[in-house]
Amino acid sequence: MATATGESHTVTADEIREQYKKFVGRKIFFIFFFIALIVGITGVSTSLGSADLTVWDSYSSILRKPFPNTFESKYIFTLDDVPGSDGERLKQYLIDEYGIVWVQSAEISKSADGKITITGEGDNNVEIMLDERDTEKMTVKISGDIDPGHRVNDFKVKEVNGELHIHESTWLADVCVWNLRLPRIILGIVAGIGLGLAGAVMQAILRNPLASPYTLGISSGAGFGASLAILAGAGFVGGKYLIIGNAFVFALLVSFIILGLSSRKGATPETMILAGIAMMYLFGAMTTILQYFGEAEAVKEAVFWMVGDLNRASWSVVTIVSVVIALCTPYLLAKSWDLNVMGAGDETAKSLGVNVKRTRVTTMIVSTVMVATIVSFTGTIGFIGLVAPHMTRLAIGGDNRYVLPVSGLLGAVILISADLVARRIIAPVILPVGAVTAFMGAPLFLYLIMRRRREYW
Amino acid sequence: MKLRVNNVEFAYNSTPVLESISMELDRSEMLGIVGPNGAGKSTLIRCVDRILTARGGTILLDENDISKMTRMEIARRMGYVPQTTTRVFPATVFDTVLMGRRPHLGWKSSEEDVDKVLEILELLGIMEFAMRDFNEISGGQQQKVLIARALAQEADILLLDEPTSNLDIRHQLEVMDIMKGIVRKKGISAIVAIHDLNLASRYTDRLLMMNGGRIFAAGDPESVLTVENIRRAYGVEALVKSDGERPYIIPVRPV
């Protein structure tokens, strides 16, 4: 090999400094890019479903909670000013929204209890009255010259300085977004972050590009532990911590078997993964049997634990998973330098002052905690932890200080996009998201196995 | 006296690899360790850096016992250059050298660390590879990068485990020249395990010849590299010539 000396342009320190800055800048750009992508997909994903919302509806519904005034829905009229100064406003709104042109020339009247009536020719009639039970709601009844003959709708009532302001109703959007779709998507985001991060950490500490919580069997161990706890009587409501705890115990068992195997002489990356997959099948079978001991819905439950989905999302689940991920992530990020050094081999890492054995065990335990928590509520969703780190390294190189956070974010992107596909592709049927991620991840896995021949032969 | 090794023993399982090894290393000295395969050269170097923990004896660094120091403290004093490393995941040459700053920095690398890395890359003449992937450059360049990493550690003792064994003769000379220059210029000391007796003779100040886990001969190259010693340690009949300053060895046949 020729050494590059002589005439060739000599590279100066400043050029390298500049290149290095660009290199780092690119990594930081990816972090922001993926955050933006997550926000974008969240908007799209919350707007799609059995009731259609616009993307804007869902964003404003999400942001209305923290900023109730800035993102209030469209103001229509003030109750006290109808009939009167706001009468025309109300009429215009009814024309724009429902196309009932006849209100233009109709008379507006209001009774003592605040009921507004607009009566036109024939059956044409609009009644707007305050709801008896819900002080924040007004019911709008339209009948007559409208398809299909009559229509009932809601307005939203808001008290401002003693006056009642009437806004467009946001009830449907709020229920859809806050009660149904958002918990699912946020669970997808935090679970994706956790799995992507855990995958990156496991690949780094085992120096194994095929490693991930799924392919090492750790997820399956957690799934078995969780379903064992559930069968033993810990309900999803009360015994959440028991479920997570038990999931953790079994996941940790698998983790230690894998760590033990990795320290054996002659353990290739392939043998480690094969052992992991064999454990995945073993725990999968045991979980299935457990389901049969339990409820009548056995088959469905077993599929849940083996393929994984986000159907069990709720705000309390989201809170628990988020807290665990938020506690574990800083520790792993803090260790990312040491993971870099360990990538150069155990001996080098020791000589650079890293306590290799302790770092390997603690980071493995922390990752396992995250995986166990996630799996307790999502089942074993596969391949996120495998795909995310690889795509990340392709984009920004191998520095774990950036690979870890970007891989987490990318994991979230992958999981919520996969969930979007799973929900929409044959709507209204919802596919298990694990089937979709397997479909994305398995080909990459094949490619990695076949590509590895270069390093061995 | 910078480093003092007293009666160090080491065994893999129950097979003894090192037996009562004692040696000393001076400031600004380049100490070579030679000996046949399996003599314990690499093991000795790893014990000195506490990558392996010696079973018996003491290793004193400026009169401090290394078994009582933290890993980080040792890393700030001694740098280790392995023979080769294969990385599973990609890393640029720059990032590889930056890893040498690990004993000195936290999570974030400062501007000062970057400057230091650039300075060392310049010194070793590998600046143009800075943004290349470590696995993509040639073996000789990789060896220089590993030395650069140890230099970035700012250690005052470098431990090199057969740094030239995978290199062509040009790179062998380049690497050894670099080492010699660093030892002279920076007042660093180095221990180099080395196979090539001629390289050892030419570049080291003092030599240890090991055989069967023991020190077989020690002293300046001229007194260690004798026909008799080579015959007994390697089982090779050799001619030893001298250019008036250093001995040169021409191996003839195994005995």
Next chain:
Amino acid sequence: MSVSTGRIALFVVVLLLTIVALVGSSVVTGSSAVTVDDAHSAILHKFFPDRYEPNWLADVCVWNLRFPRILLAILAGISLGAAGAIMQWALKNPLASPYTLGISHIVAFGTSITILFGFGYIGGKFVIIGAAGISALIATVIILYISSRRWATPERVVLIGIVMMILFGALTTILMYFGAAEAVKEAAFWMVGSLNRASWNVLAYMAGTIVLCAILLLLLIFLPSLFGVDERRIRTSAMVVASLLTAITVCFTGTIGFVGLLAPHICRRVIGDYPRFVIPVSGLVGAVLLLGSDLVARTVISPVILPVGVLTTLMGAPLLVYLIVREGIRG
């Protein structure tokens, strides 16, 4: 080292006796309110119509439900065990089996896509079997191609097989959701396997295929001149026979895992590594394994019937771990 025929004969006899014993206990156990005596008289009535008064319920239960299931277990066991032994021999890969090479799942996918296109089990049986056969052949060609690569260590081949298994498992699951409302249950059938689809018709197809494959194998082994003496070609042809066995079995039982991995290992441990004996005897071992697993699956939490594949996985997965760790140390 010479072949110990006595040992093999003894093992075969033990296996046959075990099968008989298992059949005996299987036929009298079950969820229906048929007593052991009823079952006995239902069986004996067939042979001695005068002496034993049949009870209609027992008759239906034994002859239409239990016997087909038991025979299906035996035939599927034979075919999986033999297929596993053939694959391990032909690929020189101790980790090979219809399941771990992904062939079973590719067949399951091919079969279920055919069913989804509207070919029922009743009318389009031959279309379904044909689809199963074609998918098995495609899978086998892929595996043979991969195994012939220079980088193909046994672990890597099996890892690729397992990924195909996961991939086609996911595809089949998705297919099921496109299709019937009973999606989850169907998917579980194809992914875990069960013996619930047993009928005399199914048995006829299975038995026919096994006999055909046995003849093909005999030709392969004893008349190598027909295929040339090139050993590679013999191994390749053997793989085709094994894929045929896999196809017909998966078609009617779904993907029952690990029988094909376990049986040859047990067999080799007892009688030694002589392919021409290991292949048929593995079939018997497979029958014992599957029949025994089915008996356990039906009784352990009676009246619920566990999918039999779950039990075979429970036995087979630890063996896989053991084999890997052992190979790992050796390597």
